[in-house]
Amino acid sequence: MPVVTEVSQGGQKLTISIKGRFDFAKHQEFRESYENLQPKPDSFEVNLKDATYLDSSALGMLLLLRDHAGGDNAEITLTNANPDVRKILAISNFEQIFDVA
Template sequence: MSISRKVDGDKGVVIISIEGRFDFSEHRPFRDTYRDIAPGSMRFMVDLSRADYLDSSALGMLLLLREHAGTDAGRVTIRGCTEDVRRILRIANFDRLFTLE
């Protein structure tokens, strides 16, 4: 599992890329990608194109990111989901809370 981030200050967006399994073991590294950014100051893009699995704790981590980013529509976008990951997000009604690309 690998988590990385790229900050584009000009566009006001933080891109968080996740590779492999996205589960509880990644709680701290995931939180570290955004905790030094002022709440509500940036938009976030979570790239799951290389994630092959996520569990309920990953869903909880995404909700914590949404809370940090602000709950306005479009503050957090999730992109690049495999069909299996997209199905999990839809079952959890995350398509109502996040923009899915």
């Protein structure tokens, strides 16, 4: 399973782990990982430790998650990105709208 989700005890935080290429092929699975959770978590983590590649559709998916989570008030952290993925995030200025750790 290339998209793995884990909800913290109490449902406060959702961690979404991406494995392999983060591209349009993962769109449906990524969206389903957060869309129907009740109650909606307070914070989100997208763990990119095992992501080998990120394309423009993945960037769009991250923006959709941000909108779902509350836009400017969303608490989303992108974690463990390898240097190549981190470079894509930097070039796209995603470090300005997401907490990249």
